[in-house]
Every structure is written in C-alpha cells, then in structure tokens.
Amino acid sequence: xxxxxxxxxxxxxxxxxxxxxxxxxxxxxxxxxxxxxxxxxxxxxxxxxxxxxxxxxxxxxxxxxxxxxxxxxxxxxxxxxxxxxxxxxxxxxxxxxxxxxxxxxxxxxxxxxxxxxxxxxxxxxxxxxxxxxxxxxxxxxxxxxxxxxxxxxxxx
Amino acid sequence: xxxxxxxxxxxxxxxxxxxxxxxxxxxxxxxxxxxxxxxxxxxxxxxxxxxxxxxxxxxxxxxxxxxxxxxxxxxxxxxxxxxxxxxxxxxxxxxxxxxxxxxxxxxxxxxxxxxxxxxxxxxxxxxxxxxxxxxxxxxxxxxxxxxxxxxxxxxx
DNA sequence: TGCGATTTAATCGCGCGCGATTTATTTTCA
DNA sequence: TGAAAATAAATCGCGCGCGATTAAATCGCA
Numbered sequence: 001x002x003x004x005x006x007x008x009x010x011x012x013x014x015x016x017x018x019x020x021x022x023x024x025x026x027x028x029x030x031x032x033x034x035x036x037x038x039x040x041x042x043x044x045x046x047x048x049x050x051x052x053x054x055x056x057x058x059x060x061x062x063x064x065x066x067x068x069x070x071x072x073x074x075x076x077x078x079x080x081x082x083x084x085x086x087x088x089x090x091x092x093x094x095x096x097x098x099x100x101x102x103x104x105x106x107x108x109x110x111x112x113x114x115x116x117x118x119x120x121x122x123x124x125x126x127x128x129x130x131x132x133x134x135x136x137x138x139x140x141x142x143x144x145x146x147x148x149x150x151x152x153x154x155x156x
Numbered sequence: 157x158x159x160x161x162x163x164x165x166x167x168x169x170x171x172x173x174x175x176x177x178x179x180x181x182x183x184x185x186x187x188x189x190x191x192x193x194x195x196x197x198x199x200x201x202x203x204x205x206x207x208x209x210x211x212x213x214x215x216x217x218x219x220x221x222x223x224x225x226x227x228x229x230x231x232x233x234x235x236x237x238x239x240x241x242x243x244x245x246x247x248x249x250x251x252x253x254x255x256x257x258x259x260x261x262x263x264x265x266x267x268x269x270x271x272x273x274x275x276x277x278x279x280x281x282x283x284x285x286x287x288x289x290x291x292x293x294x295x296x297x298x299x300x301x302x303x304x305x306x307x308x309x310x311x312x
Numbered sequence: 313t314g315c316g317a318t319t320t321a322a323t324c325g326c327g328c329g330c331g332a333t334t335t336a337t338t339t340t341c342a
Numbered sequence: 343t344g345a346a347a348a349t350a351a352a353t354c355g356c357g358c359g360c361g362a363t364t365a366a367a368t369c370g371c372a
Contacts, residue, residue, distance in 0.1 A: 011278075014209050016206065016226075019209075020291050020295040025184055027180050028184040029359080030227070030305035032360090053170050054172055057169075062351090064349085064350065071186070072330090074351050078351065079353090099337055100350040114169065128301060128308070142294070146179065149186035149283055150189075151285070152282075153186065153190050192330090203358060231361080255367055257320065258320085258321065316369100317369080320368095321365085323364075327359090330355100331354105332353100333354080337351100339348065340345100340346085340348085342344095
C-alpha cells in the first residue's frame with residue numbers, strides 16, 4: 001500500500017443499462033408476463049406454480065421445507081398455501097409427530113393439474129428463442145450468481 | 157411429417173431445479189436481499205433506486221418515459237414516484253406544453269443522493285464474487301433473454 | 313371546426329415478499 | 343423435572359407489479 005485509500009470503495013455513477021441486477025429484475029418481469037396467460041388457464045399465479053412444482057416432485061412437505069427450496073418464508077408461504085387450499089389443490093394438516101409443523105399435501109385435483117402443467121416448459125422454452133443448451137448454460141450461470149449473492153448476504 | 161402429432165407440444169414434468177425462470181426469480185430475490193440493507197441507509201427501496209438511476213442519467217422525464225426504460229407502467233410508477241416526492245427527492249409537475257404529462261425532476265436532495273449511491277455498484281460487484289468480465293457477459297445474456305421473452309409476449 | 317380516437321396519468325383491488333412480532337410446540341440441560 | 347432456548351407457523355403492515363378502469367388532455371381528420 002503506497003497510497004492512502006488504496007482500499008476505498010470505487011465510486012462510479014450507477015447506470016441502469018450496465019447493471020446485472022436490472023437485467024435480472026427486468027427478465028423476471030418478462031417471465032412473469034409470459035407465464036401469466038399460461039398459468040391463468042390453470043388458475044395459478046407464478047409463485048403458486050412454483051409451490052405446486054415442488055409438491056409434484058415430492059408430496060407432503062412442511063412449510064419451512066418448501067421455503068428452503070423456494071427461498072421463501074412462512075410469512076409469504078402461509079397465505080399463498082391457504083389460497084391453494086381454498087382452490088382445492090392442496091390440504092394443510094398438522095403433523096401428528098410434531099404439532100409445530102403443517103404438512104402440505106396435494107389433493108387429487110392438485111395431482112391432476114400436473115397433466116396440464118406438463119406442456120408449460122416446452123412453451124416457455126419456445127418463447128425464449130434460445131436452444132436448450134444455451135438455456136442450460138444460462139441457468140447454471142444465474143444459479144451460480146444467486147448462490148454467490150446468498151453467500152455474501154449470509155456472511156454479512 | 158410421417159407421424160401424427162409431430163408438432164404436438166412435448167409434455168414433461170416441470171422441475172424447479174432445471175428451470176431458468178426459477179433461477180432468474182430466485183436471483184432476483186437474492187439481489188433484493190443484498191440491496192435491502194444498502195438502500196435502507198439511503199431511504200430507498202430497490203424499485204425507487206431504479207427510478208433514481210434513470211433520473212440521475214437524465215433529469216426531467218415523464219412517467220411513461222421512465223416506464224419505457226424500467227418496463228413498468230403508471231399503475232406501478234405513480235404511487236412509487238409520489239413516495240419519492242414525499243421523501244423530498246423529486247418533484248412532480250404537469251408539463252405546460254402537454255398537460256397530460258407529469259414531469260419528474262430531481263430536487264437538490266435527490267441529486268445529492270447520487271454521491272451516496274456512487275459506492276453501491278462496487279459493493280454489489282464484490283458481493284457477486286464474479287469478475288467484471290463475467291458479470292458483463294452474464295448481463296448481456298440475461299438482457300438477450302429478456303428481450304426474447306418480451307418479443308414473444310408482444311407477438312402473442 | 314368539431315367530434316371521435318388516442319395518449320397520459322391516476323385509481324383500485326389482489327397477490328406476493330418481507331421485516332417484525334406473536335403463539336404454540338418441542339428441545340435442551342441445569 | 344422444569345424453566346429457558348429453539349423451532350415452526352401464523353399474523354400484520356407496507357411497497358411493489360399489474361389487470362382493469364377512469365378522467366383529462368391532445369390529436370386526427372372529415
């Protein structure tokens with residue numbers, strides 16, 4: 001260190017078009033707008049669709065367990081799951097082994113919805129205009145970014 | 157076409173971990189959580205920060221004009237900008253040339269906030285744990301994805 | 313010129329995300 | 343054993359996003 005402030009945080013004007021965070025933010029908006037008409041037909045919102053995906057992969061999970069996979073907590077999930085329950089897609093039952101936990105199970109109607117959902121991924125892939133290989137690489141990069149951000153937030 | 161249904165939409169079970177949309181969604185959540193404590197000190201939310209960025213680049217824009225850059229509309233922006241106005245960061249004035257438009261201008265306090273904001277980008281870059289080159293490439297890919305999705309939504 | 317079409321912002325309701333707090337249950341260990 | 347700590351879900355308030363609608367100003371053009 002031959003200069004003072006060698007470790008000072010560099011100061012530059014933040015610009016929308018050069019920030020990755022805005023690219024991610026606006027891509028999220030774009031995905032939502034793509035999914036909206038598709039999921040409307042199934043009576044789901046996008047976050048509700050995510051919860052259903054997790055349950056289709058493994059039925060009967062607790063709220064925290066769902067939250068670990070979705071990076072959400074009970075303050076978001078509880079009302080969301082209650083809406084899925086009101087729609088007849090899931091049931092909410094207290095775990096008899098541990099009364100603190102609420103187990104979320106698919107109803108027959110909830111399992112049935114997977115049939116309709118199974119044609120969603122191909123529609124979305126088509127809309128991106130990218131190859132499956134490109135999408136896979138991009139997914140890996142964005143997932144890596146996410147995990148890096150999460151690590152930084154956790155250690156702070 | 158030697159078979160029936162050659163153009164049928166392929167049906168596969170949607171899985172959370174292999175979907176790019178969830179990677180984007182969860183990276184957005186992670187960015188928000190990273191920005192929260194940083195922006196809290198400036199008294200801004202992340203979407204408010206985006207609006208300020210656009211104004212720091214060019215002061216005195218209409219609501220729709222801001223919306224075009226942010227991919228948002230007046231139903232989102234009007235209340236957001238009113239909160240920025242209440243915080244003393246911007247003014248809202250009807251354009252005398254076209255009374256339909258509301259021009260949003262930075263106040264002295266709003267311009268002053270750029271000084272604090274100028275150390276945000278470097279902090280965020282550091283948190284990603286990625287090089288500036290990597291971030292640039294990823295930003296370009298995600299922007300391309302976003303624009304592809306937007307094109308697909310528009311033509312639908 | 314005047315009237316319908318267009319543009320712009322604002323308003324309203326709903327469903328997230330999330331910080332903060334509360335309640336109920338289980339675990340820990342003195 | 344029993345009280346404190348930890349864990350799980352729920353509740354509450356606020357700020358987005360956004361579909362739908364409304365109100366006001368401007369434009370187009372017959």
